[in-house]
Amino acid sequence: MGKPNTITINGHEFEFEPHQTILDVARRNSIDIPTLCHLKHTTPTGACRMCVVEVEGARSLLVACATPAATGMVIYTESPTVIETRRMLLELLLSSGNHNCAICQTSGDDWTQFQLRVQQEEDTTELCPVWGDCQLQDLAFRYQATGAKFPATPTRYPMETVNPFIVRDFSRCIQCGRCVQACTEVQVNNAISFGYRGSRAKIIAAGDRPYRDSDCVFCGECVQVCPTGALVEKDTRYQSRPWEEQKVRTTCTYCGVGCQLYLHVNDNKIVKVSGVPDMPPNYGSLCVKGRFGYDFVNSSHRLQTPLIRENGSLREASWEEALDLVANRLGQIKSEYGSDSIGVLTSARISNEENYLANKFTRAVLKTNSIDHCARL
Amino acid sequence: MTNTIGEIEKTDVILITGSNTTENHPVISSFVKRAVSFGDTKLVVVDPRRITISDFADFWLRQNLGTDVAWINGMIHVIIKENLQDQSFIDQRTQGYEELKQTAEKYTPEYVEEITGIPAQSLIEAARLYATAKAGSILYCMGITQHTHGTDNVKSLANLAMLCGHLGIEGGGVNPLRGQNNVQGACDMGGLPNVYSGYQAVTDEGARKKMETAWGVTDLPDKIGLKVTEMIPKAHSGDVKAMYIIGENPLVSDPDLNHAEASIKNLDFLVVQDIFLTETAQLADVVLPAKCFAEKEGTFSNTERRVQRVRAAVDAPGQVKEDWEIICEIASRMGYPMSYENSEAIMAEISQVTPSYGGINYARIEQQGLHWPCPNEEHPGTPILHVDLFTSGKGTFHAIDFAPPAEAADDDYPLYLTTGRVLYQYHTGSMTMKSEGLNDRSPESFVEISFQDAGKYGLEDGTMVDVTSRRGSITARVKVSTKAVPGTVFIPFHYAQSAANKLTNAALDPISGIPELKVCAVKLSKAA
Numbered sequence: 001m002g003k004p005n006t007i008t009i010n011g012h013e014f015e016f017e018p019h020q021t022i023l024d025v026a027r028r029n030s031i032d033i034p035t036l037c038h039l040k041h042t043t044p045t046g047a048c049r050m051c052v053v054e055v056e057g058a059r060s061l062l063v064a065c066a067t068p069a070a071t072g073m074v075i076y077t078e079s080p081t082v083i084e085t086r087r088m089l090l091e092l093l094l095s096s097g098n099h100n101c102a103i104c105q106t107s108g109d110d111w112t113q114f115q116l117r118v119q120q121e122e123d124t125t126e127l128c129p130v131w132g133d134c135q136l137q138d139l140a141f142r143y144q145a146t147g148a149k150f151p152a153t154p155t156r157y158p159m160e161t162v163n164p165f166i167v168r169d170f171s172r173c174i175q176c177g178r179c180v181q182a183c184t185e186v187q188v189n190n191a192i193s194f195g196y197r198g199s200r201a202k203i204i205a206a207g208d209r210p211y212r213d214s215d216c217v218f219c220g221e222c223v224q225v226c227p228t229g230a231l232v233e234k235d236t237r238y239q240s241r242p243w244e245e246q247k248v249r250t251t252c253t254y255c256g257v258g259c260q261l262y263l264h265v266n267d268n269k270i271v272k273v274s275g276v277p278d279m280p281p282n283y284g285s286l287c288v289k290g291r292f293g294y295d296f297v298n299s300s301h302r303l304q305t306p307l308i309r310e311n312g313s314l315r316e317a318s319w320e321e322a323l324d325l326v327a328n329r330l331g332q333i334k335s336e337y338g339s340d341s342i343g344v345l346t347s348a349r350i351s352n353e354e355n356y357l358a359n360k361f362t363r364a365v366l367k368t369n370s371i372d373h374c375a376r377l
Numbered sequence: 378m379t380n381t382i383g384e385i386e387k388t389d390v391i392l393i394t395g396s397n398t399t400e401n402h403p404v405i406s407s408f409v410k411r412a413v414s415f416g417d418t419k420l421v422v423v424d425p426r427r428i429t430i431s432d433f434a435d436f437w438l439r440q441n442l443g444t445d446v447a448w449i450n451g452m453i454h455v456i457i458k459e460n461l462q463d464q465s466f467i468d469q470r471t472q473g474y475e476e477l478k479q480t481a482e483k484y485t486p487e488y489v490e491e492i493t494g495i496p497a498q499s500l501i502e503a504a505r506l507y508a509t510a511k512a513g514s515i516l517y518c519m520g521i522t523q524h525t526h527g528t529d530n531v532k533s534l535a536n537l538a539m540l541c542g543h544l545g546i547e548g549g550g551v552n553p554l555r556g557q558n559n560v561q562g563a564c565d566m567g568g569l570p571n572v573y574s575g576y577q578a579v580t581d582e583g584a585r586k587k588m589e590t591a592w593g594v595t596d597l598p599d600k601i602g603l604k605v606t607e608m609i610p611k612a613h614s615g616d617v618k619a620m621y622i623i624g625e626n627p628l629v630s631d632p633d634l635n636h637a638e639a640s641i642k643n644l645d646f647l648v649v650q651d652i653f654l655t656e657t658a659q660l661a662d663v664v665l666p667a668k669c670f671a672e673k674e675g676t677f678s679n680t681e682r683r684v685q686r687v688r689a690a691v692d693a694p695g696q697v698k699e700d701w702e703i704i705c706e707i708a709s710r711m712g713y714p715m716s717y718e719n720s721e722a723i724m725a726e727i728s729q730v731t732p733s734y735g736g737i738n739y740a741r742i743e744q745q746g747l748h749w750p751c752p753n754e755e756h757p758g759t760p761i762l763h764v765d766l767f768t769s770g771k772g773t774f775h776a777i778d779f780a781p782p783a784e785a786a787d788d789d790y791p792l793y794l795t796t797g798r799v800l801y802q803y804h805t806g807s808m809t810m811k812s813e814g815l816n817d818r819s820p821e822s823f824v825e826i827s828f829q830d831a832g833k834y835g836l837e838d839g840t841m842v843d844v845t846s847r848r849g850s851i852t853a854r855v856k857v858s859t860k861a862v863p864g865t866v867f868i869p870f871h872y873a874q875s876a877a878n879k880l881t882n883a884a885l886d887p888i889s890g891i892p893e894l895k896v897c898a899v900k901l902s903k904a905a
Contacts, residue, residue, distance in 0.1 A: 164814030187403075188410035188433075217800060218818070219403060234814075248690035251677045253670035254803055256555030257382065257404050258679025258746070263671055263690040270671060270691060279745065281382045281681060287403035289803055289815070296669070296811035297691065301653055303666035304695025314654075314664060319696065319706075326621075326663050327710030329646045333619045339598065343608040343617050346568040347624030347700075348557035350667075351675030351687060353723035354700040355559070356574055357715070358623060359567030361704050362602075364592045365713045369570050369579050369602030370617075373563045376523075376606060376891040377630040 007073040022064040022075060023051055033077050034086065034139050036227050037176035038065045041283075042185040048176045049089055050139065054079045061085055087143045094140060094147030098155060098171040099228075101128050101137045114152060121155065121171070126238055128172065128229050133242040135227035136174060157202055163212040165292045166223055167237055168203075173230035175201055179222035187285060191216040218288040224274055233272055233292070240264070240271040249276055252290040253349070257281060259290050270294045330366065339368040346373045378681045379762040380514065380550030381748070386412045388548030389510035392503075394423040394445070394534070395520020395895075398430045400800040402518075402554045402680075406430055409516070419510070421503045423448060423495075424520065425795060426825075426860045426867060436503045439862055442793050443524055443782030443896040444493040449533035450779065451489030452504035453481040453540055461508035463542030470767070471539050473774035480776035492779060508541045512548030519556065519797070523894040525783045527886040532775040539772050545763040555680040557804070558670070562678035565734070565749070566727070570602030575731035591730045594713070604890035605631075606883070613640035621648045623700060624667065628656040629805035629873050632892040633848045633883035650703060653807045656873050666697040673699050675720040676742070678749070681760075684737050685746035782896040783884035786864070790846060790898035792830070793865040794880060797895075802871040809871075822853040822872035824901070827861040834901050841904035844868065846897050849879035852904045866899065 006013050007022070009031055016025045021044065026033045037048040044066040052061040056074040061082065064075075076082065093099070100118040119125055128134065140147070157170035175194075180203060183192045191214050195204030205214035223231045245264040252259040259282035264272035273291050275284035296302075306322030307314040317325075333341055344366070346358035355373075362371040385391065385408040398406040412418035413433045422434040423445075431437035440448050456462050457478055467474050486497030507513045515538055521530045535544075535551050543549035555561050567574040577584035585597050603611060609631060611617040620641075631637040641647065641660055649661040652669045672693040678684045698706075701723060708715040717723050721739050728734050736751040736758075747758035763772070786793050801819035803809040810816060824842055826834075836842055838857040843850055844866070853868060853875045861867060868877040882897040 164817045185411070185415070187407045188414055212818075217399075217403065218814075246690075248688050249686075250670065250688045250690065251558070251679070251685045253558050253808075255402055256557055256560055256680035257402055258558065258677060258681075258683060258685050259404055260685070265690050268691050281679060281683065282404045285404050285407055288801060288818075289809060290404075292814055293803070293809050293812050294671070295813070296652075296808040297671045299653075299811040301811065302669075302694050302697070303652060303654060303658075303664060304697060305666060306696075307654075307661075307664035309662045314659075314661075317663075319698070322663050322665060323703075323706045323710055326648050326665070327707050329662070330619060330621070330648075330707070331711055333646060337618050340600075340602070341616065341618040343603055343605075343612070343620045345605060345608075345620065345622040345625045345627070346563055348560035348563045348568075349624040349670075350563075350700045351559065351673065351720065352562040352566050352678060352684070352727065353675045353720040354623075354704065355563045355566035355568045356723060356727050357701050357704045359574060360592060361708050361713075361715070363567075363573070363579070363588070363597055364594045365708045365711050365715075367596065367598055369598050369600060370608060371568055371602060372570055372605040372608070373560070373568045374557070374605065374625050374627075374630055375560050375564055375569075376604070376889065377627070377632075377894070 004071050007069050009075045016069040020069050022067050022069050025069050033064050037178055039178045039181045042181040045177055052085055053077050054082050087145050090140050090143055090145035091149040093174050095150040096153045101131050129232050129237045130229035160210050162210050165218050165234055167232050167234050169230050172228050174228055178225040182221040182225045187219050187221045189217055220291040236272045240266045254289045259286055270297055339366055342366050344371040348373050378552035381681045381760045384548045388512045388514040390419045390507050390513040392421045392507055392515045394517050396516055396518035396554055397428045397797055401798050419506055425865055438495045438499055440493040440495055442795055445530040446533050446777055447489050447492040447779040448495055449537055450481050450484035451486055451500050454484040455501050455504040456508040462540050466542030471772040476776040477774040512546055513543040515551050518554045522891055525884050525886050525893045527891045528888040529777045533777055536774050559677040565678055570604055575733045606885050606890045606892055609637050609640045612644050619646040620644055623650045626655040626657045626805040632878055632881040632894055634876055634878045635849050655807050665703050667700045668693045668697050682748045683746040686742055783893050784882050784897050786898045790900045792899050794897050794899040795867050795895050796870045796877045799869045806871040822875040823856040824853045825856045825858045825861045825867040827863045828857055829863040831857045843902050843904050844899050846880040846899045851875040851879050
């Protein structure tokens with residue numbers, strides 16, 4: 001036995017805290033054990049078995065995500081057996097579904113047939129919608145799995161596209177269960193679960209109905225955690241690729257929670273929103289408005305120029321004209337009727353800096369304290 | 378919030394009242410649901426509707442609309458009677474306990490049941506639960522404040538929290554969930570008629586002098602200004618001649634809309650600065666187009682007082698400008714030169730004149746926001762308020778008696794109406810209604826009604842119904858729902874098409890000036 005509360009990983013000793021798993025210790029020490037089903041802060045399920053490691057004295061490989069670290073354990077995270085097991089697991093996953101990334105290296109004709117079938121099913125000429133943003137693809141590349149080892153299985157369940165936000169593509173679902181964990185243990189909306197058994201297994205909502213007819217509230221947590229192309233934002237699917245996007249971190253514009261989010265921008269357009277992981281106050285979670293309610297930014301109804309009322313209707317005007325008019329009229333009314341004849345409504349929607357200036361303008365320029373906003377409404 | 382969002386998950390008891398948390402603050406509701414589902418936290422929900430969060434509750438207490446002071450006093454009564462109060466907290470940190478005790482005396486659970494409809498035994502058990510917890514967190518929202526006795530309601534919740542010593546500790550607090558991204562910041566920054574930024578009173582000569590020096594002006598007004606709910610009537614009477622409205626849409630959000638519209642139309646001059654041509658902007662003399670959150674730099678302060686960065690991600694359309702640039706241009710044209718290099722320069726000025734923001738700058742909040750008060754650059758921020766002292770030294774109990782809401786149901790208007798939001802829309806809908814997806818999920822207004830009332834009035838799910846109050850009438854679709862309780866209907870206020878606020882009562886809380894949007898009397902009849 002080694003030192004108390006110490007394990008050895010790949011020849012190095014590491015201390016651990018009670019209740020930490022092998023995966024926890026490894027990650028804390030920057031040792032990369034691959035996972036697919038593991039979702040931080042939820043109960044480990046060990047479903048995908050991708051995190052298997054070799055532990056001296058154990059009868060079989062153990063899953064790092066669900067095995068508590070124990071004093072004296074000697075662990076190998078990339079031994080030949082481990083690598084071969086992971087490759088085999090990946091072969092199985094790749095052969096069961098439409099994983100049409102270029103990783104798949106079935107022989108010439110088969111490969112073409114496979115691609116054509118998948119693209120025909122989806123009515124597209126492109127590769128998988130999450131190509132380049134897929135943990136399964138990354139691991140297939142890392143372990144050089146090709147999907148050629150086993151015959152491809154046909155798609156059992158059709159794609160669900162009937163809701164406005166999320167495409168559920170069961171052909172790319174690897175049943176890791178992260179979406180279920182996210183729905184039941186992170187957001188606690190309890191809308192989805194595992195249904196059916198064996199080769200018929202499927203992630204279902206409310207007795208296998210579409211999301212829109214279930215308890216789903218479209219928070220999109222399931223999309224954010226899906227490691228493959230099984231759950232994809234409908235508006236982003238085939239519209240934008242991650243390497244074309246810039247991510248800008250900001251604060252959500254809806255309620256007062258102040259969720260931290262990334263705006264994914266492609267060609268000066270927001271194409272997707274995701275939560276910032278591991279950061280308060282929301283730790284990656286968002287709601288339907290924060291995640292999917294960004295259409296207004298690019299709406300054709302946005303005001304683009306100042307408007308001035310003339311003969312009862314509003315017409316476009318230059319900034320010079322509009323600002324002069326505002327300053328003149330406010331000045332006139334102030335001198336004619338007094339400062340308190342003017343009221344300012346500032347906004348719970350604009351920034352602190354802007355509210356501060358509205359406060360300064362009202363008090364120092366208009367010389368009234370009649371400023372308020374909709375805190376009461 | 379006196380405490381942080383994160384603490385919700387670590388507390389022993391959560392008391393939610395007047396907050397439809399899962400629809401209006403979905404991400405906060407997850408903290409509650411996790412605490413209850415996977416931890417040992419107990420949950421009490423007091424709400425007139427059987428909202429989703431009540432499915433997670435140990436107790437759902439259903440009070441009659443506008444009877445909050447009564448049930449809170451009832452809990453206080455039970456706690457004192459059973460000697461469950463935190464006497465050392467009361468002795469050391471508070472004043473006015475004897476008066477509270479006296480007032481609470483008559484609020485026996487049976488008397489409270491008569492007023493509120495909450496079964497006496499449930500009230501007793503919920504009170505015990507909250508009082509005996511090591512830490513208890515109260516979460517509330519507009520269901521508590523939008524009443525003619527809204528201020529009384531909030532003070533009563535503070536009484537309850539102080540009585541049990543649930544303030545100034547981790548997991549405790551009286552926590553309002555703020556409904557707009559920067560409503561906290563708008564208050565912090567002096568967007569109120571009585572205070573400058575950092576809640577420095579305009580009636581305080583020292584504060585005035587300080588601001589005059591900082592701003593290089595003289596004669597700052599010393600009289601408290603008008604609240605929004607006073608400006609509108611004064612526009613109607615002609616005392617207010619001009620309004621400059623930035624990013625607000627009172628023609629959907631205000632109570633008694635028919636009156637509000639007449640008032641706005643009576644103005645000599647109306648300037649509206651917004652991102653869309655809202656219902657209010659359509660009446661303006663000048664409309665100024667502004668950038669939206671995704672197009673600008675700055676900060677928002679969230680409901681837990683955390684000041685966080687906002688960053689520009691896309692270019693704005695057309696010629697739109699940032700709100701602060703527009704304000705500077707108008708000020709300069711009115712003879713007060715105002716210019717800043719960028720929003721960061723404005724924050725530098727804010728931190729100089731605002732003690733609670735003294736230590737806030739962009740470099741410090743680049744990765745993670747800071748909670749104010751944060752008086753200097755070394756200060757780590759203040760996640761929990763009132764740890765050692767209350768802002769004003771000792772916490773004051775306010776002995777408050779129950780008084781009924783301004784309008785009661787009667788033979789002519791036999792049903793109560795309460796209003797609120799739904800998950801898929803936001804406030805007046807000027808943003809969310811631009812999203813096909815959100816509109817698909819929640820396309821139109823509705824009248825949520827119980828099975829019993831639907832039967833009583835011969836209404837079926839999906840039929841159109843006229844809803845009439847003493848102030849107006851709208852037509853909307855009937856939605857028979859288990860969320861509704863007999864005698865009370867609910868209508869979301871988002872939809873200008875059938876605006877709930879044509880029905881609501883503009884009666885105000887005498888202190889806060891908040892309108893009683895949560896209670897009025899209506900009648901229903903099948904639409905022609």
